[in-house]
Amino acid sequence: MGTPPDLTLWGVGTSRTLRPHWAMHELDLTYRTRPIGPRTGETKTAEYTALNPRQKVPLLQDGDFCIGESPAIVAYLSRTYSTPERALIPESQREYAAWLEWCFFIVTELDSTSLYVMRRHGAHALGHIYGVAPEVVARAGEYFREQLRHVEVALSDDRAYLMGDRFTSADILLTTCLEWAIAYGVGICDNARPYLDRIRERPAYQRGQAANTPPTAP
CATH class of the missing domain: 3.40.30.10 (Glutaredoxin)
Structure with a gap:
């Protein structure tokens, strides 16, 4: 040992x-x-x-x-x-590349470009630090919903997780963004709801x- x-x-x-x-x-x-x-x-x-x-x-x-x-x-x-x-990471080169693509997409397009912009400029979040900007918040929410269509398409084949039947850290990143969006009233795609329900049943979650x-x- x-x-x-x-x-x-x-x-x-x-x-x-x-x-x-x-x-x-x-x-x-x-x-x-x-x-x-x-x-x-x-x-x-x-x-x-x-x-x-x-x-x-x-x-x-x-x-x-x-x-x-x-x-x-x-x-x-x-x-x-x-x-x-x-x-939490796939082993094959191509699955690893697909996993990495999902991770970068979630962190850049859903988190930092959308949800964190809403956090920075929302009246009830960090707007007192970075400036309250209702139009910016609204546009960031719209952008999140537009980008979430890629998740919607991926989940449309009834896969259990983003990478298919295997849970990876990409699911950790996505779940936190989905819950964040729900908390902000942005809304999520319909087929993300059963996905989220499955994730929340995981003991580690x-x-x-x-x-x-x-x-x-x-």
């Missing part, structure tokens, strides 16, 4: 921090949680800034190695700690949600 990994995950409370918590449980990994939140001042401490100069969450420490950005953390965990029974919950103030 080798030495067990020394894993610490910083960050709770957001869609993006949920991703690595969930991946940890899919891979059945033991880890410590440092439950800091974004824009709380906790990411600006000297201790955290030394680990992550970007001052963002989540952040993974694996021994003396640190990596941020939730899709990168999930991919790293999958590549490093997958087993034949628990793997449920454990990841619990681990991502911010601690109750004393």
